[in-house]
Amino acid sequence: MAIDNFKQVFDEKLLSAITMWNRLEARPRADDFDRVLNAEVRDPLWMLTKQWQMGEFKGEDAGSPAFAKVQLATTRITKYQAANNAVQTYDDEVPLEAKVEQKKLQFEQAGSKTSLDIRLLMGRQWLKLIKMHPNDLRKEYIERYPFELPDPEDKSQATTVAHPEAWQLSMAIAGRSMDGYTFYKYLKENPAHKASDTIVNSGNQDLDELGEKFVKWYETLFLQPEEEKNNAWDPSRMEYAFEVSAPEGNAKKTMVADEYYHGHLDWYNLDVAPNNGELEMNETGNLPQNVQSRETRSFFPVPVYFDGMPDTRWWKFEDGRVNFGDIKPDTTDVNKLLFMEFGLVYANDWFIVPLTLPAGSIADIRGLSVTNVFGEKLWIEAAGKGLDDDWKRWNMFALSRKGEQRQPADNSLLVLPTVEKIQQGKPLEEVYFLRDEVANMVWAIEKKVPLSTGSPKPGGEAADELHGFYQKILDRSLGNANAEENKPNYQAKIRYEIMNSVPENWIPFIPVQTSVSDTEIQLQRASMPRILENDNPENIEKVKPRTQILRDGLDLLQIKPYFIHEEEVPRAGIRVFQNFQRARWYNGKVVNWFGAGKQTGRGQGHSGLAFDRTVDVKKD
Known part of the structure; x- marks a missing residue:
């Protein structure tokens, strides 16, 4: 059949057809x-x-680097200031974490x-x-610097007598062991004090030399801050604050860490503070020379x-043990996204520039x-x-500038x-x-809560034991018979209660x-009354x-109030703890110190404290 218009036939599908495909295969x-996989090119x-x-010749990465030169300007940290204390010459005898975080042992x-435990050591x-x-x-030194047995009836010794483990240790060491800290304190409080003082048959001056060796041993064992120089802890914010500076040309570069509490100190904890000026030293110190x-x-x-990088050679596969496809970054994981882009796109476009710098250096390329x-x-x-505040600017490992914009x-x-x-x-102290x-x-x-033994105890248990000790002291002072007579005999089913109480390990902070x-408020440490049965209201003590962490200002000769900035306690709360830390420095020296840290809490809570309410009377 002759077809006059093929287009009309195909468009209107006037004729049915069967489509067939043939596949061409190599034989x-x-x-x-081997020869096939070589991918031989006959005509380059x-x-x-x-x-x-x-x-492809217009690619930006057409030429690989063959030789390079880098211009580098470096300087070194020369001054250090802990919080608002005196400026001192910086030295790297200990890690910077230990210098910043060190706190006094109590x-x-x-x-x-x-x-x-440390006194015994x-x-x-x-x-x-x-x-x-x-x-x-x-025997003479044990008698001269003894451990006294606490009086079970003395309220001032309650923190020792109330806890079985502390009371047992006190009984075991009383009159048998030497109080080493009392001896150390005697040697340090006056340069004229010697180890041979008041000791009969002390011999020659060898004993005094041993005393100097003992003082040096303890001060090397535990890094202790001098209050006027090395105490960087800010109790009002429960954070560390310090500054360092380094010469930069004819000027100085000052870097500030206003709120360090992370436990790992690095460059991101500091900001450049151009308006702070140079750290002025009150004392004449020998600053390092030629640091620039x-x-x-x-x-x-x-x-x-x-491992796992794409290979640039044809037919050669990467290491199958590394699977970049298994990385699951979140929308905010910029570092993971950059890492994947580096590994999958620009794998062969990165080169290493070896620059070795000493610790404490500031390098500017x-x-x-x-x-x-x-x-x-x-x-x-x-x-x-x-x-610095340009949102389009991007770089890594750079310091931020503090202060004015632009x-x-x-x-x-x-x-x-x-x-x-x-x-x-493990935390010796922990407060939520x-x-x-x-x-x-x-x-x-x-x-x-730290016991007198030097070991921690759950705060709830310690509070119950201490409260029970005070109750026993009160009962013994009143006499059992008198205590029963003074016990109120309620006839009504309900009674009026002015306020209830909370456990003694709950310390209130009130807004002031x-x-x-x-219009601004701070949180001030307050006290709850210690409510004991049959106690005289005029004799009620404060908890x-x-x-x-919470006793700031209480152990001074003149007690001072303790304030915390209100913004430091968010809705999630915070966890503050203190523990012993240990590190080995690059010269092999082991450094021990007692430091603090802060973390986010677990949310809000309710103490159950209530005022002016009626409660049911419990019948015996």
């Missing part, structure tokens, strides 16, 4: 595939022309001895030092290699000169130039003298700050106005905190 003539010129046709609380060390002395002086340098280093760029394989020379400056960005690299790993002991909207106050709950403004 190998050998079992060896044809490949080059196709690259030219597709525009050996006394409310007239009672604490840290018995110091006493054993001194008795070991004098073991080889010609005269046996062990400017040099040009030449090197051969070395490509970056890592002036520029990088790169010569590629085509002989072209390129001058590369640091990324992130411009204004400030030029600081692209220097800070290498702090810190350690990579710190061994941390939480908001109680019903009672309209903040509570500081002592979750872990600041002295600066009537005081037992952790060093």
Whole structure:
């Protein structure tokens, strides 16, 4: 049948058809595939022309770097200031974390001895030092610096007698062991005090030399701050604050850490403070000289290699043990996204620039000169130039500027003298700050309380034992018969209660106005009454905190109030703790210190505190 109009036939599908496909397959003539996989090119010129046709010669990464030079300006940290204390010359004898975080060990609380474990350790060390002395002086030193047995009826010794473990240790060491801290305190309070004072048959001056050795041993064992120089802890914010400075040309660069509490100190904890000025030293110190340098280093760029990176050779597969496709970044995980882009897109475009800097250095890259394989020379400056608050600016490991806006960005690299790993002991003290909207106050709950033995105890158990001890003292003073007579005999089914109480490990912080403004408030430490059965209302005492975190100002000769900035306790609350920490410095020296940390809490809570209510009368 002749078809006059093929287009009409196909458009209107006037004729049915069957479509068939044929597949062209290769027929190998050998079992060896090596030659096929070699991907041999018969005409290289044809490949080059196709690259030219597709525009591949216009790529920005056409030339690989062959030689490079970098201009580097460096300086060193020379001054250090802890909080608002005196400025001092910076030295790297200990890690910067230890210098910043160190806190005083507490050996006394409310007239009672604490840290018995360290007192015993110091006493054993001194008795070991004098073991080889010609005269046996062990008994004399134990009698001269003894441990006294607490009086079970003395309320001032309640924190020791109320707890079985503390009372048992006190009975075991009383009259048998030496109080090493009392001996150390005697040697330090007056330069004229010697180890041989009041000791009969002390011999020659060898004993006094051993005393100096003992003092040096303890001060090396535990890093202790001098209050006027090294105490960086800010109790009102429960954070550390410090400043460091370094010479920069004819001026000084000052870097400030206003709120450090993370436990790992690094460059991101500090900000450049151009308006703070130079740290002025009141004392004459020998500052390091010639800490600034400017040099040009030449090197051969070395490509970056890592497991699983895409291989640039044809038919060669990457390491299958690394699976970039299994990375599941969140929408805010910018670092993961950059890492994936680096590993999958620009894997062979990164080169290593080896620059070795000593700890405590500040490096500023002036520029990088790169010569590629085509002989072209390129001058590369640091990324992130411009204004510090420009949201389009991007760089990594750079310091932020503190203060006014529209400030030029600081692209220097800070290498702090810190350690990579710190061994941390279990918390000796632990306090949870939480908001109680019903009672309209903040509570500081002592979750872990240090006993006089030097070991922690759950705050709830310690509070119950202490409350029970005071109740027993009161009952014995009134007499059992008198106590029963004074016990009220309620006839009604309900009674009026002015207020109830909370456990003794709950310390209240009440809002008060600041002295600066009537619209601003701070949180002031307050006290709950210790309510005992059959107690005279005129003799009711106030419950005081037992952790060093909350006792700021209580152990002074003149008691001072303790204030916390209201914004430091968010709705989620905070957890503050203190523990022993240990690190090994790069010279092999082991450093031990007692420090604090802060973390986010677990939310709000309710203490159950209530006023002016009626309660059911419990019948015996």
